Amino acid sequence: MDQQKYLTNQRNKEKILQGNNLEQERNKNLQENKAGRLKKIVVPLLQWYDNNARDLPWRENSEPYAVWISEIMLQQTRVEAVKPYYDRWLKAFPTLSALAAAPEEEVLKLWEGLGYYSRARNIHKTAKIVEENYEGMLPSSFEALLKLPGVGEYSAGSIGSIAFQLPVPCVDGNVLRVITRITAEDADISEPSTKKLLTEWVRAIVPDARPGDFNQSLMELGASICLPNGLPKCESCPVSSLCEAFQQNKTTDFPVKKPKPQRKKEKRTVLLILLGDKAAVRKRKDSGLLASLWEYPNYPGELKEQEVIEKLQAKGLSPVTAIKLKKAKHIFTHIEWQLSGYLVTLDESLFSEKQVDWAEFSGGEDDFFWANSDLLHEHLTIPSAFKVYHQILLNTLQSAH
Numbered sequence: 001m002d003q004q005k006y007l008t009n010q011r012n013k014e015k016i017l018q019g020n021n022l023e024q025e026r027n028k029n030l031q032e033n034k035a036g037r038l039k040k041i042v043v044p045l046l047q048w049y050d051n052n053a054r055d056l057p058w059r060e061n062s063e064p065y066a067v068w069i070s071e072i073m074l075q076q077t078r079v080e081a082v083k084p085y086y087d088r089w090l091k092a093f094p095t096l097s098a099l100a101a102a103p104e105e106e107v108l109k110l111w112e113g114l115g116y117y118s119r120a121r122n123i124h125k126t127a128k129i130v131e132e133n134y135e136g137m138l139p140s141s142f143e144a145l146l147k148l149p150g151v152g153e154y155s156a157g158s159i160g161s162i163a164f165q166l167p168v169p170c171v172d173g174n175v176l177r178v179i180t181r182i183t184a185e186d187a188d189i190s191e192p193s194t195k196k197l198l199t200e201w202v203r204a205i206v207p208d209a210r211p212g213d214f215n216q217s218l219m220e221l222g223a224s225i226c227l228p229n230g231l232p233k234c235e236s237c238p239v240s241s242l243c244e245a246f247q248q249n250k251t252t253d254f255p256v257k258k259p260k261p262q263r264k265k266e267k268r269t270v271l272l273i274l275l276g277d278k279a280a281v282r283k284r285k286d287s288g289l290l291a292s293l294w295e296y297p298n299y300p301g302e303l304k305e306q307e308v309i310e311k312l313q314a315k316g317l318s319p320v321t322a323i324k325l326k327k328a329k330h331i332f333t334h335i336e337w338q339l340s341g342y343l344v345t346l347d348e349s350l351f352s353e354k355q356v357d358w359a360e361f362s363g364g365e366d367d368f369f370w371a372n373s374d375l376l377h378e379h380l381t382i383p384s385a386f387k388v389y390h391q392i393l394l395n396t397l398q399s400a401h
């Protein structure tokens with residue numbers, strides 16, 4: 001390479017390098033500006049919260065135990081749905097020690113219908129750990145909270161800041177939405193790196209004086225004013241003058257989030273099988289979807305009446321009638337069940353099976369346990385995926401009484 005060419009190459013490389021450095025510098029300044037803008041929201045947001053916080057049962061009790069229960073219940077669940085569960089829970093288990101001493105079936109029964117049952121199991125496990133290792137008091141450091149079953153960054157942040165006044169962030173979907181709008185941040189919020197960056201921004205502004213109230217004020221703003229799906233009530237927002245998206249008339253552009261993959265749809269047929277005043281239930285596998293919960297027998301596909309009869313006859317049962325029931329649907333995070341159902345009556349005179357106590361029943365998919373309505377009401381946890389059929393069954397057992 002001659003001298004001239006060499007020098008030209010070198011100059012080009014330097015230009016590219018300078019360009020990259022400038023770009024990095026610009027990005028850094030932009031990020032610092034956004035983080036700086038956020039600092040100004042603390043005071044108006046707290047003032048707004050003082051005057052507008054909703055009256056919620058868990059806000060009347062800042063005991064760490066009550067805060068923890070409410071925060072776990074509120075994960076992926078609407079406030080209105082949680083209220084009755086929270087009240088019932090604290091009546092049944094007024095202290096962490098009472099919870100730790102309860103059998104798991106009782107804990108799950110109280111959770112029945114709230115979904116994501118691993119939360120209830122983790123609460124129960126945590127209660128036992130805390131009883132054994134922390135003299136029945138939830139630990140008050142962020143790091144120790146994070147080690148408890150079912151407590152992630154978000155829950156450790158909310159419990160830590162609300163119950164123990166730790167100046168730590170808690171960033172949920174509501175908070176991500178609010179922060180990206182205020183800062184007009186267009187990074188994809190489904191990316192962990194974006195969540196990490198925004199969490200650091202919030203960490204930098206959580207005040208030492210009222211960390212729990214501040215975190216709640218951000219969540220409250222997201223839940224009641226800075227609403228999702230392009231419908232924020234900016235005219236009532238206490239930080240609209242600081243909000244970049246509002247100032248640029250671009251509130252519908254934020255947050256940026258890549259679309260979720262389509263849920264898989266699965267048809268299943270649920271059978272309510274009656275044997276006198278009892279109905280067939282079975283226990284699910286101890287891992288995977290709805291692990292270890294009770295359910296009504298159900299099978300893949302949309303079965304025809306004759307297929308139902310043959311299926312039960314193949315199990316040695318004697319169906320007399322099979323009445324088609326209404327259809328139902330249940331949506332899980334990744335899957336949608338499209339359910340059809342039958343109410344099947346068996347000939348009691350041809351039945352001779354003896355059964356163990358329900359608490360000892362550990363049968364698999366092919367084993368049925370015959371439960372009466374008292375047992376179904378008081379002890380067995382039937383997930384809400386079966387809600388429609390559960391209600392039909394309880395009504396049928398009651399009217400036959």
Ligand code: SF4
Binds near residue numbers: 182226227234240245
């Ligand atoms: S001004 Fe509108 S978009 Fe901005 S934070 Fe308030 S409600 Fe959300």
